[in-house]
Amino acid sequence: MPGQVGVSIAVLSWALEMLRGGERVAIASVIEAQGSVPGKPGAKLAISSSGATFGTVGGAGLEMKVSQKLEDMLSPENVSNRKKGGSVEIFLLHKDGKGKEVTALDSLCGGRVTVAMEVIDPRPHILIAGGGHVGFAIANVCDNLDWSYSVFDIRGDYSNSERFPNAERVICCSVEEFLSEEDKESLRRFSDILLLSHDWGVDEDLLIGLLRASDEIERPRIGAIGSKKKWSEFERSGIENGIGKRILDSVRCPIGLEIGADTPEEIAIAVCAEILSLERTISPT
Numbered sequence: 547m548p549g550q551v552g553v554s555i556a557v558l559s560w561a562l563e564m565l566r567g568g569e570r571v572a573i574a575s576v577i578e579a580q581g582s583v584p585g586k587p588g589a590k591l592a593i594s595s596s597g598a599t600f601g602t603v604g605g606a607g608l609e610m611k612v613s614q615k616l617e618d619m620l621s622p623e624n625v626s627n628r629k630k631g632g633s634v635e636i637f638l639l640h641k642d643g644k645g646k647e648v649t650a651l652d653s654l655c656g657g658r659v660t661v662a663m664e665v666i667d668p669r670p671h672i673l674i675a676g677g678g679h680v681g682f683a684i685a686n687v688c689d690n691l692d693w694s695y696s697v698f699d700i701r702g703d704y705s706n707s708e709r710f711p712n713a714e715r716v717i718c719c720s721v722e723e724f725l726s727e728e729d730k731e732s733l734r735r736f737s738d739i740l741l742l743s744h745d746w747g748v749d750e751d752l753l754i755g756l757l758r759a760s761d762e763i764e765r766p767r768i769g770a771i772g773s774k775k776k777w778s779e780f781e782r783s784g785i786e787n788g789i790g791k792r793i794l795d796s797v798r799c800p801i802g803l804e805i806g807a808d809t810p811e812e813i814a815i816a817v818c819a820e821i822l823s824l825e826r827t828i829s830p831t
Contacts, residue, residue, distance in 0.1 A: 557590040557601035565668040568734045568765055570595040572616035574663045576603050581657030583639060584608060595620050603661060608637055612661055619665050632664030669693055670821055671714070671735060673766070675752055676742030677704035680771060683814035684740065685710055691818065696736070698724060700748060721748060725755040734765050738821055740801060741770040750783055753797070757789045767824060769801035771813070 554575075561571045576589040585604025592600045593616045603612050615635070637659045671694040674681040681697065681704070688695045689712050696715040699705035705718040717724060733739075739756060741749040749770055756768060770780065777799035784794045802816030803823070 551588070553601065554588050554590050557592050560600040561592045561594075561666065564592075564594040564598070565666060566671075566735065568668050568671065568737060569598075570620055570665060570667050572620045572663065572665045574603055574612045574616055574661050576659055577634070577662050578660035579657065580659075581639075583657030583659050585659055585661075591616070593617060593620065604659070608639065608659060611637065612663070615663060619663060632662065634660065634662045636660050667825070668737065670737040670825060671695065672821070673698060673736045673739040674742060675699070675740060675749070676744065676771075677701070677709060678742065678744055679810040680813050680817075681740075681742045682709070683810040684742075684817055685713065686811075687814045687818045691822075693818075699743070701744075721751045721755060724752075725759065728759055730760050733760050736766040737825070738767045738769065740817065741768070746776065750780055753780055754784060754787050754789065757784065757793050757797075758787075767798070767821075768796070769798035769817075769820075771801055772799055774800070 557573070561573060564571050572593050574591045576585045576587050579585060579587055583604065584606055585602070585608060589603045590601045591603045591609065591612060593613065599613070603609055615633075619632075639657045639659065669692070670688075672684070672688060673696050674684055675698045677697050677699040681699075685695055685697070694714050695712075696717065697705050697710045697713045698717040700718070700720055702718050703709075705716050707713070707716055710716055733756070741753055743749045743752070749772075753768065753770065760766070770777065777797075780797075780799065781794055785791070798820075801820060802813055803820045805812070805816050805819075807813045807816040
């Protein structure tokens with residue numbers, strides 16, 4: 547049915563846009579329908595982790611019940627659903643179905659609907675802030691993992707499309723110019739921002755600006771390369787600039803799993819392994 551196909555494409559396109567913005571998306575799809583039911587096969591409902599919705603599986607009690615289940619699946623505490631990969635549930639649109647191996651709804655339709663539900667996580671999109679040796683190595687690992695990444699550097703030789711041909715975006719400007727074009731919402735497109743500059747001052751200015759722009763600690767995650775001494779100076783500067791301790795404590799420095807990494811390539815593996823562990827909600831220890 548062309549009309550239903552068009553609706554399905556619209557829902558999936560919307561879901562893809564949400565994923566690009568860094569949101570998790572739960573999708574319900576009617577895969578079978580019998581009798582008099584509001585939702586036909588192919589009908590879809592999508593809900594993002596921010597609570598936005600698009601599409602429908604038919605409305606009324608069915609939609610309310612499916613929406614509740616999708617919201618539960620999106621709950622940060624409900625990690626088990628990510629490992630299981632979703633669920634398939636049968637809804638009987640008649641109250642007499644209570645007690646049977648179906649989810650009964652107080653409805654007089656009398657039909658039966660089978661709905662598949664799943665959660666889709668956005669793939670990492672890393673802002674590599676510093677296109678030097680380590681940044682270049684991280685970009686190569688991202689290419690192999692099929693992760694998205696953008697590159698920022700104040701130096702043109704280290705932030706151009708020739709050096710980073712697969713970057714989603716390459717940004718060459720001052721820290722002030724970069725921050726002037728970003729806000730809390732736009733920064734959420736990044737899963738991680740890695741401060742890798744050749745210049746301590748550039749990393750510090752960028753860190754303070756990012757923490758001011760984003761008053762939450764969930765996304766993007768921010769990490770900086772460097773020693774504990776470097777972080778103590780950053781922390782002092784953050785406090786002097788009015789950044790709260792809770793926000794400062796969310797920054798990872800030094801970044802990367804402790805694997806004894808020395809070379810840029812080894813550091814890149816350690817950094818991306820840490821990001822993967824955070825994406826999979828595994829404690830990176």
